[in-house]
Amino acid sequence: MNARILAVLAALPVLLPAVLPAQSPGQGASVQTPFRPPVGFEQEPVPPPIPADVTDDRRVARNYPEQPPVIPHNIRDYQLTLNNNQCLTCHSRQYTAGSQAPMISITHYVDRDGQTLGGVTPRRYFCLQCHVPQTVAQPPIRNDFRDVDSLISRPSDGGDRR
Ligand code: HEC
Ligand code: HEC
Known part of the structure; x- marks a missing residue:
């Protein structure tokens, strides 16, 4: 072990209290984050029920053209x-004639060299890598995403719009 590592190890007891938060688990009750209920780390609350899937068969608009549509x-x-x-x-x-499902688009037949294949390309085989179902869960943090169309059609605020 070289001298520099030894020096760092020797300094650890001095450095660690400076970087670690000074809170003990018992004080956890005061922790407020959107991701966990306001209970101490040592308490075990009943987990909320797993939210149901949205299965209404209504295709969801994409937020931008390249988005993999949700299921x-x-x-x-x-x-x-x-x-x-x-x-x-x-x-x-x-x-698709029998199922009336939308056909996977042409990009799902193109391999990484730009060749269009007869069947689905290996890189698009595992659909759930990109396509996901939705649930009725409410996001812990409000999402104020706005797509480009609503940004463009925003009434002019008279400011500098580049
Ligand atoms: C029994 C036939 C069937 C199977 C199996 C099926 N789908 Fe579908 N899928 C449909 C139909 C029909 C629609 C059109 C919307 C609807 O009716 O739900 C659809 C819609 C979709 C859409 C939305 C497309 C869009 O443009 O909005 C995606 C994404 C999708 N399916 C992915 C999948 C994935 C991934 C799987 C496998 C895990 C799968 N589907 C299995 C029939 C099927
Ligand atoms: C690497 C990511 C990826 C994988 C894996 C993937 N897709 Fe997609 N898919 C996309 C993207 C991105 C789009 C939208 C743009 C496009 O068509 O390429 C899309 C579009 C679609 C659409 C809508 C097509 C249309 O014309 O409206 C369907 C249906 C679909 N995918 C089904 C599937 C199924 C079924 C699989 C598995 C066999 C799959 N996808 C695998 C990324 C993926």
Whole structure:
């Protein structure tokens, strides 16, 4: 072990109290964050129920054109493994007539070299990497995202708009 590391180790007892918060677990009751109820770290509150999935089959508008659309239906027990992709039994080109599901778009057939393949490209095989269902959970922090259209149509505030 070289001398510099030894020097740092020797200084640790002096440095640590300076960087660690001086709060003990017992004082946790005063901690206020949006992510946990106002209880001490040593208490074990009853967890809230898991929120239900939104499964109303209504396609959700995208916030920007490149967004992977969210899934508006139930996906429980749909297998997605190396040998079986149940999403594709409705969403691939050859099955959409029967399922009336929207077809995966052309980007799902293009491999990383820009070649358009006959089937879904490996990099788009595991759908849930990008597409997710939604739940009725309320976000702990309000989201004030506004898409570009509402920003452009905002009434002029007379300020400098670049
Ligand atoms: C039984 C057929 C079926 C299966 C299986 C299925 N879907 Fe769907 N999917 C649909 C239909 C039909 C829609 C159109 C909206 C609706 O009716 O729910 C849809 C809509 C979607 C959308 C929204 C598309 C958009 O433009 O808004 C996404 C994303 C999606 N599905 C992803 C998936 C994924 C990922 C899986 C596998 C985990 C899957 N689906 C399995 C039939 C299916
Ligand atoms: C790497 C991320 C990624 C993966 C993996 C992926 N998608 Fe997508 N998907 C997207 C993006 C981004 C869009 C929107 C832009 C586009 O069409 O490329 C999209 C669009 C879609 C749409 C709407 C198409 C349309 O024309 O409206 C459907 C349906 C869909 N995906 C289903 C699937 C299914 C089913 C799978 C699994 C086989 C899958 N996706 C895998 C990123 C992904």
